[in-house]
Amino acid sequence: MRETNWAGNQTFTAERILRPRTVEQVQEAVAAATAVKALGSRHCFNDIADCPGGVQIDLAGLDPVTELDSDAATITVPAAARYGDIAERVHAAGFALANLASLPHCTVAGTVATATHGSGRRNQGLASAVSGLELVTADGEVKTYTHHDGVVVGLGALGVVTRLTLDLVPAFDLRQDVFDGLPWASAYEHFEEIQAAGYSVSLFTNWARDTIDQVWVKGPGRPGADFFGAKAADGPRHPAHAAGIPADNCTRQLGVPGPWHERIPHFRLDFTPSVGNELQTEYFVPIRHAEAAMETMRGLGHRLAPLLLTSEIRMIAADELWLSPFHGGDRLALHFTWQPEPDAVRALLPVMEERLAPFDVRPHWGKLFDQAADYPRLGDFRELADELDPGGKFRSPFVRRHVFGER
Ligand SMILES: Cc1cc2nc3c(=O)[nH]c(=O)nc-3n(C[C@H](O)[C@H](O)[C@H](O)COP(=O)(O)OP(=O)(O)OC[C@H]3O[C@@H](n4cnc5c(N)ncnc54)[C@H](O)[C@@H]3O)c2cc1C
Numbered sequence: 001m002r003e004t005n006w007a008g009n010q011t012f013t014a015e016r017i018l019r020p021r022t023v024e025q026v027q028e029a030v031a032a033a034t035a036v037k038a039l040g041s042r043h044c045f046n047d048i049a050d051c052p053g054g055v056q057i058d059l060a061g062l063d064p065v066t067e068l069d070s071d072a073a074t075i076t077v078p079a080a081a082r083y084g085d086i087a088e089r090v091h092a093a094g095f096a097l098a099n100l101a102s103l104p105h106c107t108v109a110g111t112v113a114t115a116t117h118g119s120g121r122r123n124q125g126l127a128s129a130v131s132g133l134e135l136v137t138a139d140g141e142v143k144t145y146t147h148h149d150g151v152v153v154g155l156g157a158l159g160v161v162t163r164l165t166l167d168l169v170p171a172f173d174l175r176q177d178v179f180d181g182l183p184w185a186s187a188y189e190h191f192e193e194i195q196a197a198g199y200s201v202s203l204f205t206n207w208a209r210d211t212i213d214q215v216w217v218k219g220p221g222r223p224g225a226d227f228f229g230a231k232a233a234d235g236p237r238h239p240a241h242a243a244g245i246p247a248d249n250c251t252r253q254l255g256v257p258g259p260w261h262e263r264i265p266h267f268r269l270d271f272t273p274s275v276g277n278e279l280q281t282e283y284f285v286p287i288r289h290a291e292a293a294m295e296t297m298r299g300l301g302h303r304l305a306p307l308l309l310t311s312e313i314r315m316i317a318a319d320e321l322w323l324s325p326f327h328g329g330d331r332l333a334l335h336f337t338w339q340p341e342p343d344a345v346r347a348l349l350p351v352m353e354e355r356l357a358p359f360d361v362r363p364h365w366g367k368l369f370d371q372a373a374d375y376p377r378l379g380d381f382r383e384l385a386d387e388l389d390p391g392g393k394f395r396s397p398f399v400r401r402h403v404f405g406e407r
Contacts, residue, residue: 121317
């Protein structure tokens with residue numbers, strides 16, 4: 001029986017999955033393969049991790065040793081380490097990662113390869129914390145990179161990452177407060193203040209109701225009980241609360257302070273994250289287009305709402321990584337958690353992308369989308385891929401379509 005991604009909407013078509021136990025075995029496997037791709041925790045929703053007819057390399061069996069350097073404030077981790085696994089160690093040493101995604105279940109290598117992000121107007125995507133990495137390239141050689149803007153968001157197209165070094169910040173505590181029913185007019189009028197109300201702020205909506213369903217504020221202080229017209233929630237909330245999903249798998253809310261790694265993710269490591277039976281899409285637009293892009297999605301609300309479990313609005317700070325959607329400027333993220341209806345979702349994506357096209361939209365590399373964006377450094381990335389992989393063994397159909405522009 002063939003293996004699938006986490007959501008079950010992609011059946012992998014690789015001939016086999018290899019599970020090396022040493023870096024030498026990774027080198028041998030890559031050198032011997034004609035088509036090869038690293039596999040993380042399979043949380044992507046498209047075919048980015050597939051390798052038709054070739055070999056997928058699952059690194060979960062590699063030496064799990066991590067090295068924390070307190071003087072340099074860095075941690076070096078194996079590629080398949082999950083954020084939830086390393087966070088305890090980082091916290092115990094008095095440090096934190098500056099940001100985390102909504103789920104702590106993904107591998108570090110897969111997360112940064114796809115430019116995965118959390119929330120917060122001053123927080124960059126998770127790939128920005130990578131200060132170094134080790135890469136097994138097509139010929140089986142191990143290359144080491146330090147502060148290289150081209151290799152981190154690599155989409156698995158440059159080689160197999162075996163180790164990464166992440167920058168740390170001092171440990172911090174946060175509380176998580178949820179508010180119900182934010183008027184849209186308030187969201188527009190007070191956009192900056194709302195985003196500045198916490199370290200990390202998320203808005204949840206189905207785009208069709210008169211108010212934004214919930215605002216999640218993760219910050220050091222207590223926001224006022226009346227949050228720009230929204231009311232403090234009277235109990236824990238799931239992001240898809242309006243769709244009747246209970247909050248059992250969510251991190252602690254109701255203003256109880258706790259360590260960064262138990263408050264920044266929406267979902268707890270020991271539970272299935274989000275809803276489980278779902279699909280996801282996410283688009284990013286420059287922050288100057290925030291209001292227009294939100295209005296545009298509201299204009300499509302009658303078509304979005306029947307397919308949605310929930311939708312999340314976040315902000316991510318700019319970086320300079322070549323294929324990062326946040327390259328060159330702060331962006332607003334418009335995320336969609338869909339009902340498991342792939343045909344209907346796929347039919348809607350070109351419509352959404354056409355409406356968002358005037359706003360220089362870029363899709364999330366790891367979620368469902370129709371057309372990839374053009375990036376200022378795309379040409380440099382192609383050159384690097386050609387140099388590291390002249391025979392194209394990492395050039396999967398996803399990479400051919402979305403990086404090299406082949407149909
Ligand atoms: C419930 C849920 C919630 C989510 N929440 C968020 C969120 O808050 N923010 C967000 O931005 N995204 C989110 N996502 C998307 C998710 O974060 C990404 O899909 C995920 O980080 C990918 O990591 P992975 O380990 O599952 O990689 P995979 O899906 O297994 O692989 C993804 C890519 O990474 C490459 N890769 C993996 N390992 C290596 C390696 N060792 N060397 C080279 N390349 C490698 C693969 O080849 C592939 O191209 C969510 C997904 C789910 C299912």
